[in-house]
Amino acid sequence: MTSVRLAEITFLRIVLYGMFLAYPTIMLRNAFLGVSANPIVSLANFFMVVALLAGLVAAITLNYVVGYVSFLAVFCAEFLYNMPLLVFTTHLAVALVFAEGLSSLRLYQSVSGVIRPGPHENATASLHACLRRFRSRLVLVASGLFVASSAYGVFPEIVPFASGLTSLALYATISIIAIALTALYLGDRE
């Protein structure tokens, strides 16, 4: 039973890292895989490599700090590539789902490692249920985030007044609402 649990966790790791690896390969193929004399693009490539390596380490160790390092490296790379806003936002969404998905798996991984199988070990079924539930919720959150980030990406193009400081103010308002909502959660203590 332990091997089944580990296989399930390993499968999730591979899927998450595959997604993280596939995005730049597909969307940033020309910039990332091409040869450029531009030093800024070279620096962006460097950050992209850092992101992929940190991502690999995060996929192996399930460490959330390394996961966020890869997220920030993606941010730096995208910032330096100066890609269209839609690519920028969706790539960040992918990186965030990757980092968060891996960090959330750490708990399941550590538990499956300490359980010794036997007739009295009844945590296996629960762990399966937990993993199934986590998987479905992660898909839900990832889809929602992808839709939201696409919306952020196309928003300035479809709204005529959303340019320059106007769009900045609009995004700021959205962000402040987000902060307010999270602050409400933070204050929700008994």
Add this chain to the structure above:
Amino acid sequence: MKRRLPASAKIWTRRAVLLLETGILLFWLGIALQNDRFIITSAILFTYLILALMVSSGPSKGVSLQRNLSVERTLEEHPFQVNTKITNESATSSLIQVMEGFPVSLDIVEGGPHYVTFVGSNSASTVSSILQADFRGHYVIPAPSATVTDEFGLRERQIKGPRPTFVSIMPPIEDLSDLALDSRTAQPEIGTFRSSSVGVGTEFFGIREYLPGDEIRRINWKASARTDTLLSNEYEREHVTNIYLVVDLGTARVDALKWTVRTAASIATYLLRTRNRLGLIVLGQSTSHVRIESGRRQLIKVLDKLVTAEPGGSAEPSTYLVRLLEEMPRCEILVVSALASEAIWRTVVALRRKHEHVSVITRTAKSLEADERDLVVKAALLLYSLRRRATIQQIKNAQVKVIEIPADRSVRTALAAIQERPLRH
């Protein structure tokens, strides 16, 4: 003043706080640099947080823990079950991490010290582990604790179990009921110790002519038929006796300690179950004793003392022991010792000075020299073996009988193999 968090407060995890702070930092950087990409990144982080909080069920409030053990006391190397019941009385199902908090001195045979379990709304789940202890003692198993988290590990709630549980690990006790022991300090009451005189008992002594008043069931019909005279069987008289058990725990070797305590516990159980009076002296970290008594309560006292006795000390005759010897009634003294310390012979001699009937039960030292490759260790073991032999000789010189039991044999078979009357000199 430091504000203490309530026992089951809902708190954000470090990861969630890191995400939130990164989002805030990027947002203000975006404002300061008038860069929309920073602001969009912060918006993505906040969106993730909000989505994750909306989708996940969150840590439930009504989660409680209960623990019970399958036994209150058990034997060394005997597995026992620990059940932790997790009850979720809230309306939402919960992902719960249970930290059992088992002490490291207990071996986990099945299950684990750390579980994740998923408990539905208004339902309960029980996680079981099988533990065992290799060494006697009273063990405290701390109360379990649990962390109720949401699916993404962003928020959690800490829960503590009600109270710690206790388990007593006793040394294994061998059945010595078929042993025939003899005593010179027999008491008037009828018991199990043979007194080398004819009377009420179970051990066959001889045949004599039938006398009026003899019980019919004692008539030896076969012998009577052969001789044409009515003959009766005679039996050896059996008594209870006073015994002091002196247990020497002055050794650092775990196997020797285990052997000593097991042997002492087995002998004490046998003697007290056969209505004898038994006292106990433990020579360990400190000298302690249980006054001579008989009965079931005495057995519990003696076993409890053996379970809690701390090894160590020099086994030198302390003033406390000398005072005890003064107060002791006339009795047999049985010393159970691995004879690891040279000082034990001085204690045995002190006992012998006060009491006529002293015997030492020890185990044969393993011939470790044969399978040891390191020459230094081999030499040290050889020296130890020689010193031990010298100690045994000194004890024998004091007119004390030394009974050596092979280490790989059980107490019952070994004592039986000594062929009768181990207490007689």
